[in-house]
Amino acid sequence: MRGFAEAEFVERTARAQALMADHELAALLLTTEPEVRYFTGYLTRFWESPTRPWFLILPANGKPIAVIPSIGADLMGKTWVEDIRTWTSPDLEDDGVTLLGESLREVVPASGRIGLPDGHETHVRMPLADLERLRRELDGCVVAGDSGIIRQLRMVKSAAEIAKIAKACSIADRAFARVPEIAREGVPLEEVFRRFQMLCLEEGADFVPYLAGGAGAGGYDDVISPASETPLQSGDVLMLDTGLIWDGYFCDFDRNWAVSTASDSVTDGHERLIAATEAAFEMAKPGVTASQLHAVMAPFLGEETGAGRLGHGLGMSLTEWPSLIPTDHTPLVDGMVLTLEPGIATAGGVLVHEENIAITETGARWLSTPAAAEISVI
Amino acid sequence: MRGFAEAEFVERTARAQALMADHELAALLLTTEPEVRYFTGYLTRFWESPTRPWFLILPANGKPIAVIPSIGADLMGKTWVEDIRTWTSPDLEDDGVTLLGESLREVVPASGRIGLPDGHETHVRMPLADLERLRRELDGCVVAGDSGIIRQLRMVKSAAEIAKIAKACSIADRAFARVPEIAREGVPLEEVFRRFQMLCLEEGADFVPYLAGGAGAGGYDDVISPASETPLQSGDVLMLDTGLIWDGYFCDFDRNWAVSTASDSVTDGHERLIAATEAAFEMAKPGVTASQLHAVMAPFLGEETGAGRLGHGLGMSLTEWPSLIPTDHTPLVDGMVLTLEPGIATAGGVLVHEENIAITETGARWLSTPAAAEISVI
Numbered sequence: 001m002r003g004f005a006e007a008e009f010v011e012r013t014a015r016a017q018a019l020m021a022d023h024e025l026a027a028l029l030l031t032t033e034p035e036v037r038y039f040t041g042y043l044t045r046f047w048e049s050p051t052r053p054w055f056l057i058l059p060a061n062g063k064p065i066a067v068i069p070s071i072g073a074d075l076m077g078k079t080w081v082e083d084i085r086t087w088t089s090p091d092l093e094d095d096g097v098t099l100l101g102e103s104l105r106e107v108v109p110a111s112g113r114i115g116l117p118d119g120h121e122t123h124v125r126m127p128l129a130d131l132e133r134l135r136r137e138l139d140g141c142v143v144a145g146d147s148g149i150i151r152q153l154r155m156v157k158s159a160a161e162i163a164k165i166a167k168a169c170s171i172a173d174r175a176f177a178r179v180p181e182i183a184r185e186g187v188p189l190e191e192v193f194r195r196f197q198m199l200c201l202e203e204g205a206d207f208v209p210y211l212a213g214g215a216g217a218g219g220y221d222d223v224i225s226p227a228s229e230t231p232l233q234s235g236d237v238l239m240l241d242t243g244l245i246w247d248g249y250f251c252d253f254d255r256n257w258a259v260s261t262a263s264d265s266v267t268d269g270h271e272r273l274i275a276a277t278e279a280a281f282e283m284a285k286p287g288v289t290a291s292q293l294h295a296v297m298a299p300f301l302g303e304e305t306g307a308g309r310l311g312h313g314l315g316m317s318l319t320e321w322p323s324l325i326p327t328d329h330t331p332l333v334d335g336m337v338l339t340l341e342p343g344i345a346t347a348g349g350v351l352v353h354e355e356n357i358a359i360t361e362t363g364a365r366w367l368s369t370p371a372a373a374e375i376s377v378i
Numbered sequence: 379m380r381g382f383a384e385a386e387f388v389e390r391t392a393r394a395q396a397l398m399a400d401h402e403l404a405a406l407l408l409t410t411e412p413e414v415r416y417f418t419g420y421l422t423r424f425w426e427s428p429t430r431p432w433f434l435i436l437p438a439n440g441k442p443i444a445v446i447p448s449i450g451a452d453l454m455g456k457t458w459v460e461d462i463r464t465w466t467s468p469d470l471e472d473d474g475v476t477l478l479g480e481s482l483r484e485v486v487p488a489s490g491r492i493g494l495p496d497g498h499e500t501h502v503r504m505p506l507a508d509l510e511r512l513r514r515e516l517d518g519c520v521v522a523g524d525s526g527i528i529r530q531l532r533m534v535k536s537a538a539e540i541a542k543i544a545k546a547c548s549i550a551d552r553a554f555a556r557v558p559e560i561a562r563e564g565v566p567l568e569e570v571f572r573r574f575q576m577l578c579l580e581e582g583a584d585f586v587p588y589l590a591g592g593a594g595a596g597g598y599d600d601v602i603s604p605a606s607e608t609p610l611q612s613g614d615v616l617m618l619d620t621g622l623i624w625d626g627y628f629c630d631f632d633r634n635w636a637v638s639t640a641s642d643s644v645t646d647g648h649e650r651l652i653a654a655t656e657a658a659f660e661m662a663k664p665g666v667t668a669s670q671l672h673a674v675m676a677p678f679l680g681e682e683t684g685a686g687r688l689g690h691g692l693g694m695s696l697t698e699w700p701s702l703i704p705t706d707h708t709p710l711v712d713g714m715v716l717t718l719e720p721g722i723a724t725a726g727g728v729l730v731h732e733e734n735i736a737i738t739e740t741g742a743r744w745l746s747t748p749a750a751a752e753i754s755v756i
Contacts, residue, residue, distance in 0.1 A: 002607075046602040048588040048621060049697040051499050051690065071686075074600045090498060090687065090701050118506035120468060121429050128496035129523055145507060190584075197585070198576045206568075206604070207575070209587060210426040222452045224424040226584070243426060308449075309468065312429065319427040323468050 002247045004041055004160055006080045012039055015153055016058055023147040026112035027104060028058040031125040034316040035117065035150055039064045040079045043248045045207065046072070052089040053126040055100050059107035067100045097130045101137040108141050115146035121321060122150070155313055155321050156335040162358050162367075164249035165315060165337050168205070169356050169367040172242055175199040176255045180378045185234055185260055189215050190227035192238065200244045210243030210252070210318050218263050218348020234260035237351060238378070243318040250318050252339050253354040253368045257378045265347040270375040273353035276300035276342040277370070280311070280324075281357060284338070284364035290322040290330045297324075297342045305343040305350060314339050314356060332359045337367065380625045382419055382538055384458045390417055393531055394436055401525040404490035405482060406436040409503040412694040413495065413528055417442045418457045421626045423585065424450070430467040431504040433478050437485035445478045475508050479515040486519045493524035499699060500528070533691055533699050534713040540736050540745075542627035543693060543715050546583070547734050547745040550620055553577040554633045558756045563612055563638055567593050568605035570616070578622045588621030588630070588696050596641050596726025612638035615729060616756070621696040628696050630717050631732040631746045635756045643725040648753040651731035654678035654720040655748070658689070658702075659735060662716070662742035668700040668708045675702075675720045683721040683728060692717050692734060710737045715745065 016039070020028065030036055033047040036056045047054075055067040066072075066081050069089035076084050085103055087096050108114055116124060124131060135143055157165070175196065182195035192215075197208045213227065214220030215238045223241060232238060241254035258266055276297040283296050298306035313320035314337045322330035324338070332338075341354040356367040394417070398406065408414055411425040414434045425432075433445040444450075444459050447467035454462050463481055465474050486492055494502060502509060513521055535543070553574065560573035570593075575586045591605065592598030593616045601619060610616060619632035636644055654675040661674050676684035691698035692715045700708035702716070710716075719732040734745040 043604055044602045045588050045590060045604070050501070050695050051697045051701070071602065075603050088686070090703065090706075092498065092701075092703075092705050095498060116506065118510075120470065120473060120505060122505050123428070123501060123503045124506050125501045127498060127500050128494065128502050132496075194579045194582075194584070198579050201572045201576050201579075204572075206572070207586070207589075209585075210423050211585075212423060224422045224449065225453050226421055226423070308466070317428050319429045323429070323470075325468065325470075327470050328468075 008158060008160055009039060009041060009080050012153065013058065013064065016149060017060060019149045019152065020058070020060060020115065023115070023149065024113060025115040025144070025147070026060055026108040028115045028146055028149065029104065029143070030056040030058065030117070032123070034154070037248060037316060038150070038154060040066065040076065040081050042076055042079055044072070044075060053096055053130070055096065057103055057107060065103055065107070067096060067103050069096070095130060097133050097137070101134055104138060104141065110140045112141050114138070114141055114143045115149065116143050117150045118145040119148055119151065151321050154315060156333050157315055157337050158335065161249065161315060162335070162337060164247050165251060165356070166367045168244055168246040168249055168251035169253070171200060171204045171246060172244055172251045172253065173369045174203040175242070176240070179240065179255070179257060183232060183238055183257065183378055186231045188229045188231050189213070190229055192232070192240070193227040196240055196242070200242060205244040205246060207245045208242060209245060211240065213238070213240040215239070215259070216349050218266055219346040219351055220349045223352050232259045235263065237266055237348070239352060241352070241354060248316060250314060250316070251356055251368065252314050252318055253356050254352060255371060256351055256353065257376045259378060262375050262377055263347065266351065267375060269344045269346040269351045270353070271373045272300045273342050273344055273351060274371060274373040277340045277353060277355055280340045281364050281366070284332060284357060284359060285362065286332055286334050286359060288332050290324050290328040290332070291326050293340070294324045294326055297340070301342055301344045305345050308343060309341070311339045311341040313337065334359055334361050386536060386538055387417060387419060387458050390531065391436065391442065394527060395438060397527045397530065398436070398438060398493065401493070401527065402491060403493040403522070403525070404438055404486040406493045406524055406527065407482065407521070408434040408436065408495070410501065412532070415626060415694060416528070416532060418444065418454065418459050420454055420457055422450070422453060431474055431508070433474065435481055435485060443481055443485070445474060445481050447474070473508060475511050475515070479512055482516060482519065488518045490519050492516070492519055492521045493527065494521050495528045496523040497526055497529065529699050532693060534711050535693055535715050536713065539627065539693065540713070540715060542625050543629060543734070544745045546622055546624040546627055546629035547631070549578060549582045549624060550622055550629045550631065551747045552581040553620070554618070557618065557633070557635060561610060561616055561635065561756055564609045566607045566609050567591070568607055570610070570618070571605040574618055574620070578620060583622040583624060585623045586620060587623060589618065591616070591618040593617070594727050596644055597724040597729055598727045601730050610637045613641065615644055615726070617730060619730070619732060626694060628692060628694070629734055629746065630692050630696055631734050632730060633749060634729055634731065635754045637756060640753050640755055641725065644729065645753060647722045647724040647729045648731070649751045650678045651720050651722055651729060652749060652751040655718045655731060655733055658718045659742050659744070662710060662735060662737060663740065664710055664712050664737060666710050668702050668706040668710070669704050671718070672702045672704055675718070679720055679722045683723050686721060687719070689717045689719040691715065712737055712739050
């Protein structure tokens with residue numbers, strides 16, 4: 001089912017407001033796509049346009065207040081939000097700042113504190129000069145950080161959210177299974193990228209915002225580069241890593257294939273990646289920390305590759321909190337969705353493997369269909 | 379050809395540095411994808427991940443300095459940038475802030491001014507708390523706005539940039555021409571969205587980050603909503619508006635089709651949209667202002683729809699400066715790329731039409747193949 005029952009937003013709002021009370025915040029001010037969508041369900045690709053700022057105010061009580069460009073009023077009107085205030089944007093003199101300031105002052109008492117997400121993995125999606133102007137106009141109220149409230153909430157998913165991520169994963173599963181239809185010796189990597197996105201769409205993706213990958217003899221150099229025009233060659237390892245979207249939720253996992261033949265180094269490396277992934281899967285349950293998942297994978301991976309980030313949260317964004325790194329001691333909680341993403345050096349470069357899991361009361365469950373230890377040959 | 383000759387980046391950097399001298403800025407600090415790419419050519423979909431901040435420093439003289447997560451070092455090493463400083467990100471204690479501060483202090487004299495884009499259509503893509511920490515650590519130097527330098531530069535495209543946008547437009551042209559293969563009475567709109575993205579990819583798009591559209595009897599309500607599951611019906615107008623990417627540059631235009639039959643209101647509305655577009659095209663040349671293009675289109679469109687934004691700049695982002703609105707008096711310049719995007723009310727809702735043009739020394743040229751006055755029937 002697309003969308004969410006209204007109860008989902010009621011609950012998210014109530015949980016946020018309880019945390020706001022703990023942190024003495026009179027309102028939250030939200031400016032980014034996932035932050036606004038989290039409390040409203042407002043879903044559009046229109047955020048791709050950087051022209052207009054969008055604001056959501058979460059007051060201490062009651063529903064969120066949308067302060068948005070008039071072009072979004074119709075669509076916002078279809079959500080559970082009732083208080084929708086608009087201006088004609090872009091306005092070169094005052095692009096919503098006065099309206100936002102007035103709206104904040106209605107719900108924030110003099111010298112009250114407004115929480116704006118300001119920590120890791122966040123940014124403020126409005127012109128900096130406008131934020132400074134807002135601060136001056138809010139004379140008396142303080143724009144502070146959000147004390148990690150948004151992070152804390154979004155890190156733990158509802159069953160309905162996990163179902164959407166699982167659906168995205170199942171679409172990618174089917175697309176990955178069809179890669180032998182499009183990739184073989186002689187096909188340029190950029191053609192593989194294009195055809196793979198088409199497979200994702202054909203299998204049901206709404207959009208494919210993220211696709212990275214690589215191909216090289218016995219391994220690849222890099223996992224973030226755009227596709228080259230180089231044709232696949234015998235002995236290459238091909239990797240495709242996709243973040244496709246279904247109803248606003250991402251999957252994020254990859255698959256590796258040996259082109260025509262796999263060297264011992266590749267075969268062995270892939271087996272160790274799967275062993276690392278399975279070790280983390282077996283260990284993952286509430287109370288275990290992100291850093292412990294890192295620690296259980298690292299010994300499989302060698303010094304350099306084992307030291308990096310070996311997975312992360314996943315949901316409305318391609319990557320979310322927590323990070324599977326030695327210094328992130330976030331305890332896992334029932335409802336978290338994580339990627340397990342170990343990398344390993346081979347004779348030809350690196351191999352990276354990735355799966356998606358959900359944390360349950362008693363352990364973890366696979367959202368992606370886990371890959372076999374033996375690397376597929378195409 | 380993908381990428382740019384190094385001369386392109388040399389020239390962009392020199393022009394920026396000349397403007398920086400005018401505005402007494404000792405460095406620019408850049409944090410967003412198009413800003414970083416503009417001076418480096420650094421192209422990756424990895425920005426879809428909000429986890430890591432990326433920084434580029436443009437000093438008063440010499441090449442840019444990249445201060446980036448180590449995961450990007452290899453790819454940045456393939457650009458013309460030589461000074462690449464990395465840290466292992468995410469670092470929960472210090473996610474590049476100290477390294478960035480040290481790097482800035484090397485090129486900015488005591489009490490020097492650092493320009494950070496802060497105006498319309500910009501945001502700062504780093505955690506706000508880290509920006510505040512940076513400001514404290516830069517004790518003596520001032521982080522100011524960029525005085526619109528980035529805007530001024532990016533608004534005027536080189537021939538090589540326009541060639542990339544033209545290529546994106548030609549891909550979309552071919553995909554739009556094939557819409558009758560995928561859209562007809564009875565096909566759900568969400569299926570049309572998915573199949574249209576596949577056509578864009580098949581015709582050569584690298585990615586299709588943006589697709590909006592609508593369908594409704596005699597017009598549609600909204601141009602930013604996701605696709606519904608409702609099947610197309612006889613008498614509907616279908617609109618598809620895509621921002622697809624080729625080599626990091628967008629097109630942004632749409633097409634309308636009448637499903638099976640077109641009412642007089644639709645036929646007439648579409649003709650007036652084309653007439654408005656042509657009037658703006660005929661008028662567009664250096665020295666004419668964005669607001670004048672708005673003014674020439676508005677009389678074709680009726681009171682409400684004629685008052686909105688009727689087009690905008692286009693390039694590395696889906697929407698850029700200037701805006702075709704009554705208050706934007708930016709003069710057109712040889713090398714600008716614009717969308718002309720008039721909307722009109724019909725009996726059933728609205729119709730929106732959009733084309734892409736480039737400003738030349740003597741007038742304008744079409745980058746999209748302009749649609750006929752008569753709406754296509756499928």
